[in-house]
Amino acid sequence: MITTALRLFRTEGYPATSWRRLVEEAGTPWGSAYHHFPGGKEELGVAAVDLGSAVVRRTVRRAFERSDTPAEAVRWWFDKAGQVLVRDEFRSGCPLATITLEMSGRSPVLTEACERAFADWHALLTTLLAEHGYQEETSSALAVAIINNIEGALLMSRVRRSTRPLDLAVEHVRVLLDAHRTAGSWLVE
Numbered sequence: 259m260i261t262t263a264l265r266l267f268r269t270e271g272y273p274a275t276s277w278r279r280l281v282e283e284a285g286t287p288w289g290s291a292y293h294h295f296p297g298g299k300e301e302l303g304v305a306a307v308d309l310g311s312a313v314v315r316r317t318v319r320r321a322f323e324r325s326d327t328p329a330e331a332v333r334w335w336f337d338k339a340g341q342v343l344v345r346d347e348f349r350s351g352c353p354l355a356t357i358t359l360e361m362s363g364r365s366p367v368l369t370e371a372c373e374r375a376f377a378d379w380h381a382l383l384t385t386l387l388a389e390h391g392y393q394e395e396t397s398s399a400l401a402v403a404i405i406n407n408i409e410g411a412l413l414m415s416r417v418r419r420s421t422r423p424l425d426l427a428v429e430h431v432r433v434l435l436d437a438h439r440t441a442g443s444w445l446v447e
Contacts (some may be wrong), residue, residue, distance in 0.1 A: 259284040263306040272303060272360050296361040304371040310353025311375035315382055322386045329432040336408060336428045340421035348419045351412040359436055396438050406433050
């Protein structure tokens with residue numbers, strides 16, 4: 259049911275996806291759905307955010323494990339995101355973006371779940387970049403830039419029905435990574 263919710267929230271949106279549709283598409287008995295999610299759709303939404311966040315974290319870890327440099331890892335990650343966009347005919351994107359955009363400020367519970375997920379991505383990227391020799395404050399700032407680039411590129415890719423924005427974002431991130439690899443602190447004193 260959580261996987262179904264994540265898919266529907268990504269493609270249809272959170273408010274547009276009814277509890278009835280979630281239960282029916284998941285093939286879950288009504289009683290079972292309420293047993294596992296007594297808080298209803300909002301509780302399921304949090305579980306979907308958590309699942310989407312975990313999928314991204316696994317993808318990022320895999321990207322860094324299979325790559326020699328952070329720039330190669332980002333290229334692999336963004337390429338995988340582009341493949342998902344093409345597969346889904348540009349109807350999906352970031353597993354958190356739609357819920358974040360639609361529910362931020364409307365549901366404190368979902369807003370907190372999304373905020374936690376983005377913080378987890380930031381922490382993971384910061385750690386991985388530091389393991390590749392970037393200073394801690396630089397790693398943190400670069401992690402924000404990487405997340406901002408993929409989020410913006412996914413949105414623009416959906417609108418343009420092209421993965422070109424992701425390709426451009428990869429190049430921007432590569433330039434940032436190269437510039438700050440040995441430059442020291444990201445922050446201007």
